[in-house]
Amino acid sequence: MSDPKPARFDAIVVGAGFAGLYMLHRLRGMGLNAHVYERAEGVGGTWWWNRYPGARCDVESLQYSYSWDPELERDWTWSEKYAAQPEIQAYAEFVAERHDLKRDISFSTSVEAAEWDDAAGLWRVRTSAGPAEAPQLILATGCLSSTSMPDIPGREDFRGETYHTGLWPHEGVDFTGKKVAIIGTGSSAIQAIPIIAAQAKELVVHQRTPNFSIPARNARLTDAQREAWRARSQERRAWARANTRNAIVTTLPEKPVLEATPEEREAEFTRRWETGGITFSAAFNDLALDEEANAYAAEFVRERIREIVKDPETAEALCPKDYPIFTKRICVDTDYFETFNLPHVRLVNLRETPLETVTEAGVRTSAGEEAYDAIVYATGFDAMTGAILNIDPVGKGGRRMSEAWAEGPKAYLGLMTAGFPNLFLITGPGSPSVLTNMIVSIEHHVDMICEQLSRMQARGATRLEAQPEEQEAWVAHVNARASATLYPRAASWYMGANIPGKPRVFMPYIGQDEYRRKVAELAAKDWPGLSMGKGRAASDAAAG
Secondary structure: OOOOOOEEOOEEEEOOOHHHHHHHHHHHHOOOOEEEEOOOOOOOOHHHHOOOOOOEOOOOOOOOOOOOOHHHHHHOOOOEOOOEHHHHHHHHHHHHHHOOOHHHEEOOOOEEEEEEEOOOOEEEEEEOOEEEEEOEEEEOOOOOOOEOOOOOOOHHHOOOEEEEHHHOOOOOOOOEOOEEEEEOOOHHHHHHHHHHHHHEOEEEEEEOOOOOEEEOOOOEOOHHHHHHHHHHHHHHHHHHHHHOOOOOOOOOOOOOHHHOOHHHHHHHHHHHHHHOOHHHHHOOOOOOOOHHHHHHHHHHHHHHHHHHOOOHHHHHHOOOOOOOOOOOOOEEEOOHHHHOOOOOEEEEEOOOOOEEEEOOOEEEEOOEEEEOOEEEEOOOEOOOOHHHHHHOOEOHHHOEHHHHOOOOOOOEOOOEOOOOOOEEEOOOOOOOHHHOOHHHHHHHHHHHHHHHHHHHHHHOOOEEEEOHHHHHHHHHHHHHHHHOOOHHHOOOOOOOOOOOOOOOOOOOOOOHHHHHHHHHHHHHOOOOOEEEEOOHHHHHHHOO
16 A cells, blocks of 8 residues: 555445445535446446346345436336346446446456555555545445355365355356255245256255245236336335335334234235235234244244145254244245255255265265265355455554454444544444345435535535444444344344354344434434544544
């Protein structure tokens, strides 16, 4: 970072997914010279990398789209209720071309380090293509973009083909005639398993923790459905932002399940199951709050699993029993459980026969070794913090983000971390992010960042920082909201439980509607948790 001629910008954005694209568009609109660095070869973020078989969004495509440009909605045609990865990737490309965004994006370029120069009031950034600097650094790195490879002994010894669902070869993989092991049964595995099973000679699924999953009931969209959405999309989006926890248009629950009769309970669960998708979680309003209420929903899904899967032992192994339903992100599938009825698909329950090591030939559990042609790791991501800590920005006084977050991530509103001036996080920890329709949360955060930059311009300020005491109060508030629910009861990636050594802290904010109300209240008070300054002395004084 000592190169005398770094590229100079008003703002540097890291990541060209949906957050980075909208951020670049807004910064341009403010007249700022902004530049995006993206390690992939194209736009799309997580949808560039996640090309595994069956990769598909769990939010309906008509809603999983930008709202900031009505012409995008008019001119883009979604083909299915739940869009597959190629279509989402194509949509990102469409947006980038429509708004001529690529001319300000450096592709195949990784951001390797970032350090705050307090004297100069700049972020000095080291990229794989050379140094750059800007007063503002914006991390649009995504909540599910840092893949997690499991620490399994012998993983590097395997002589067959090895894949991770989050780093899938862009040319695709042909499993025809091959014996395949898949390790993991999270969301990506649940989507991939039916597709891989349709190709492979034999598929053996290695499961440690079973997951609840709801059928997607995916289907082709009709012109009538698309036109009905376009006619009222802005109104319906506004309603969802104001009235739902996840910013998804759905029918809200009318009562707690504990006040419903057995007949009402069964009828509503069945209606939501037949409709499909994650709105099953909105069948009643107490499902994530009360253990007894939650148990009704969980048992309903377990009964459906037992009906679908013909082998009783396999069915029971696929039934989650040690955590409440909805406390992990509910999965959405097409024929996942049905796949286990196929004669060439087999489940290995790692709780009964633990995985010991990967060998040159395959996988060894306590029951013995089995040879495979290919191993697929569906082991998820270092969610919400992984991509940020891979950069590990250095803030004031030489303090790294990894030090500031040693006990768990701390970010005021999920937007800024104390001690890191002019460093903005899009949908960072402490914001609703992964508990919502991500594009809606992305748009909200980008708009919040632009509001802060406009305030700074209007007041002649050069620095903006989160105040430590307000940050601590916000983190406590996030934890209190989580503690009032059943969410912390699960060892989920929401808690960082899938990453060895990661602090067990519930990271997202529960309820984007309440989050928006809080943000509006703070804006009306002129953002008391964010301090402005014009230089190092003013910045230090504001930070206390």
